[in-house]
Amino acid sequence: MAEETTKHLEVALVAAERVVWEGQAKIVIARTTDGDVGILPGHAPLLGLLQGGTVQVRTVDDEYFVAAAPDGFISVAHDRVSILAENAEMGHDIDLEEAKRALEQAQSTGTDSEDEQEQVRLAEARVRAAEKTS
Amino acid sequence: MPATLRQLRERRASVSTIKKLTRAMELIAASRIVKAQQRAQAAGPYARELTRAVSAVATFSNVDHPLTTENPNPKRAAVLLITSDRGQAGAYSSSVIREGERLNQLLREDEKEIVPFLSGRKGIAYYTFRQREVAQSWSGDSDAPSFTRAREIADALIEAFLTPTEEGGVDEIHIVFTRFVSMLTQRPDVIRLLPLEVVEGEEAPEPDDVLPLYEFEPSAEDVLDGLLPKYVASRIHYCMLQAAASELASRQRAMKSATDNAQDLIERLTREANQARQAQITQEISEIVGGAGALADASAGSE
Numbered sequence: 001m002a003e004e005t006t007k008h009l010e011v012a013l014v015a016a017e018r019v020v021w022e023g024q025a026k027i028v029i030a031r032t033t034d035g036d037v038g039i040l041p042g043h044a045p046l047l048g049l050l051q052g053g054t055v056q057v058r059t060v061d062d063e064y065f066v067a068a069a070p071d072g073f074i075s076v077a078h079d080r081v082s083i084l085a086e087n088a089e090m091g092h093d094i095d096l097e098e099a100k101r102a103l104e105q106a107q108s109t110g111t112d113s114e115d116e117q118e119q120v121r122l123a124e125a126r127v128r129a130a131e132k133t134s
Numbered sequence: 135m136p137a138t139l140r141q142l143r144e145r146r147a148s149v150s151t152i153k154k155l156t157r158a159m160e161l162i163a164a165s166r167i168v169k170a171q172q173r174a175q176a177a178g179p180y181a182r183e184l185t186r187a188v189s190a191v192a193t194f195s196n197v198d199h200p201l202t203t204e205n206p207n208p209k210r211a212a213v214l215l216i217t218s219d220r221g222q223a224g225a226y227s228s229s230v231i232r233e234g235e236r237l238n239q240l241l242r243e244d245e246k247e248i249v250p251f252l253s254g255r256k257g258i259a260y261y262t263f264r265q266r267e268v269a270q271s272w273s274g275d276s277d278a279p280s281f282t283r284a285r286e287i288a289d290a291l292i293e294a295f296l297t298p299t300e301e302g303g304v305d306e307i308h309i310v311f312t313r314f315v316s317m318l319t320q321r322p323d324v325i326r327l328l329p330l331e332v333v334e335g336e337e338a339p340e341p342d343d344v345l346p347l348y349e350f351e352p353s354a355e356d357v358l359d360g361l362l363p364k365y366v367a368s369r370i371h372y373c374m375l376q377a378a379a380s381e382l383a384s385r386q387r388a389m390k391s392a393t394d395n396a397q398d399l400i401e402r403l404t405r406e407a408n409q410a411r412q413a414q415i416t417q418e419i420s421e422i423v424g425g426a427g428a429l430a431d432a433s434a435g436s437e
Binding site for chain 1: 173176177179180183184186187190191280281285348349350351352356357360361364367368371
């Protein structure tokens, strides 16, 4: 795709109680239930559920970061990308060791109930985001 | 003199202690209210984005979802009453409970059975004292509600809503809470949570705006399935944050007037005490003068 220097995406990564990150980006890559989608400026309006819980963003300054967004969803319209997840977190804010421990603990408590599964998914997303960042 | 000097002084001392207490509570409420407002503001973007997305799905697809479908013949209605955990907040809890009673009355007139859900110790106390059945209750963090708590409540309410009426489910869900209008005005309010009426975002689309045609991944139904419960939780969170800010504002105002009243009382008691002291002194002087006069008269007579 031709480089469009004038266009960029307005991205907002929003958690339930705060805005985690807000800024301009060149590309956002998210994994929805149907597979990875890369979103460039000019993307058609889209609403999708996230799976796997990580979102990759390349900002206009060519910075690259990964964020954990377990059980979230993404909405795209008019070059505005909103990623909403109750427990969204930036990858570099997550301590990998601590996240791994949390995952082990979540897995050891069992995966029977929906709550426990959700805990495991949340922990997995955090580990994944932290690993990709480091 | 109705009260002795000592009694008056004791009362004045106890009123000053109360004044110190209420003053401290006023200051605590004042400092927390700033935090509560910030929290309400911080939750704004999430709620806004979520509302925008839900309106998009509702507008650009014709999917029927259980959470938006109205039962043509509603029989049971759940009422979530959001009250405070602690008192000392003026009429805060009683006015929201009164609003709840009004709603209950209205629902009963429509021949609906009421299933109460309660948040906050004050509401729980009100219901248990009257020995009413309560479906479920939560308490412990009325002045700083977390999103996790809102999720918990939302999950319980959605489950009740999705259960068929015959098996103890409900057909509609209302929330009674206190809306934070300003530091001076907090108004009890009722909103219907389910079946969902999606409120459009703040900005209405321009007439000549071409509305975007959305792609849904994986499908409109699945997206709605994922979105609506989150939307419900976000609405409940919003109500709880409003209630928390209102509670703190009411508490601050109630404690401010309590402090002012205590100050008035202290002034009055000080005056009464001074009067009593003066009266005592006057009496003592006149007793001495009278006694001396009587002695002088007696000795003059014996000579």
